[in-house]
Amino acid sequence: xxxxxxxxxxxxxxxxxDWNPVERVILERRSVRKYKDRQVPENVVRRILEAGRFAPSxxxxxxxxxxxxxxxxxxxxxxxxxVRLCKVFxxxxxxxxSPLGRSATWLMAQTFIRIKRNQxxxxxxxxxxxxxxxxxxxxxxxxxxxxxLEDRRGVSRPQVDIGCCGENIVLAAQSMGLGTCWxxxxxxxKYGLKWRKRLGIEFPYRICEGICLGYPVGNPQGxxxxxxxxxxxxxxxxxxxxxxxxxxxxx
Amino acid sequence: MSQFSFLERLxxxxxxxxxYATTGRLFIDHxxxxxxxxxxxxxxxxxxxIRGEGKAKKAYLDEDFxxxxxxxxxxxxxxxxxLKVVVAYDFGLxxxxxxxxxxxxxxxx
Numbered sequence: 461x462x463x464x465x466x467x468x469x470x471x472x473x474x475x476x477x478d479w480n481p482v483e484r485v486i487l488e489r490r491s492v493r494k495y496k497d498r499q500v501p502e503n504v505v506r507r508i509l510e511a512g513r514f515a516p517s518x519x520x521x522x523x524x525x526x527x528x529x530x531x532x533x534x535x536x537x538x539x540x541x542x543v544r545l546c547k548v549f550x551x552x553x554x555x556x557x558s559p560l561g562r563s564a565t566w567l568m569a570q571t572f573i574r575i576k577r578n579q580x581x582x583x584x585x586x587x588x589x590x591x592x593x594x595x596x597x598x599x600x601x602x603x604x605x606x607x608x609l610e611d612r613r614g615v616s617r618p619q620v621d622i623g624c625c626g627e628n629i630v631l632a633a634q635s636m637g638l639g640t641c642w643x644x645x646x647x648x649x650k651y652g653l654k655w656r657k658r659l660g661i662e663f664p665y666r667i668c669e670g671i672c673l674g675y676p677v678g679n680p681q682g683x684x685x686x687x688x689x690x691x692x693x694x695x696x697x698x699x700x701x702x703x704x705x706x707x708x709x710x711x
Numbered sequence: 712m713s714q715f716s717f718l719e720r721l722x723x724x725x726x727x728x729x730x731y732a733t734t735g736r737l738f739i740d741h742x743x744x745x746x747x748x749x750x751x752x753x754x755x756x757x758x759x760x761i762r763g764e765g766k767a768k769k770a771y772l773d774e775d776f777x778x779x780x781x782x783x784x785x786x787x788x789x790x791x792x793x794l795k796v797v798v799a800y801d802f803g804l805x806x807x808x809x810x811x812x813x814x815x816x817x818x819x820x
Contacts, residue, residue: 475819476819476820477819479817479819487817490784490787490788491755492753493752493753493755493784494753555725556726570723570725573723574723577723577805581802582726582732582806583780585726586756586778587756590756590778596757678749678788679788679790680753680784682787683787683816683817684784684786684787685786685795685796685814685815685816686814686816687799687811687813687814687815688812688813688814689810689811690811690812
């Protein structure tokens with residue numbers, strides 16, 4: 461190894477110091493939902509996947525596999541199938557529009573939300589309707605889609621490792637001027653045999669997440685305001701609650 | 712002092728009940744907004760619509776339960792700083808938000 465590490469030893473950070481390049485990439489990254497038609501060069505995609513390959517994982521299990529899809533016709537077909545599935549979900553679960561009647565659908569929704577509490581959170585619930593109605597595009601018209609497959613035999617929690625790996629991919633892409641967006645809706649494709657067969661996905665692999673990749677239209681990146689999170693802070697025998705806006709309350 | 716009551720854990724909110732659910736709310740400065748419509752194109756919840764003609768063309772948040780997930784992507788893409796999220800979404804009951812404060816940009820400590 462002839463390259464020296466960027467951060468050597470303990471680096472002092474002054475209070476209120478300017479953002480370093482890594483922080484900038486992290487803080488300015490926004491999900492991109494409108495892409496140019498221009499395809500991402502192959503070497504760039506390979507480079508981004510390298511960042512994913514070096515993500516931390518439990519027990520160094522590296523429980524991931526990547527599938528890169530850059531075929532426009534194939535992406536369109538996948539999108540069509542996602543829309544079709546969303547229409548099915550909408551038919552059975554959306555009590556606002558379902559022809560099955562409001563009360564029957566509402567009961568069904570209440571039951572299924574309790575079974576799939578995360579997948580049917582109100583936010584994806586709304587997105588299902590938007591996708592089914594064609595108002596929202598599942599893959600946002602991105603020229604490249606990276607599918608992250610999870611190796612189900614991974615150490616402890618493979619899905620967390622997929623998250624680390626994906627975040628590496630997304631931040632590396634951001635640093636190269638690309639736009640990215642996580643698309644959890646690719647998960648729907650695992651319910652049918654069609655795409656599992658076509659993409660050759662079988663045990664131990666399972667579709668976990670997808671990442672759209674492409675050049676953004678306009679300039680969607682930038683620092684925004686976001687809610688402040690409370691932090692409980694234990695130090696020197698006391699507990700502080702770091703509250704909104706950074707005002708500390710010692711308990 | 713649990714943050715969750717037993718009843719809240721059992722009650723799953725339905726999407727459109729505004730008794731306990733609040734959607735994200737935007738502040739849109741109509742003096743700065745020129746109605747270019749970029750925000751409405753990239754909004755993941757399709758909660759922003761452009762109304763009006765000519766000079767009066769402005770962005771509006773949908774009145775009837777907008778699916779705003781307070782992501783502030785609109786604020787990031789707007790070149791005129793005309794809009795930003797001021798109220799975060801909260802669906803209440805089982806999905807109620809915990810331990811969140813006011814909106815703030817990244818802070819340098």
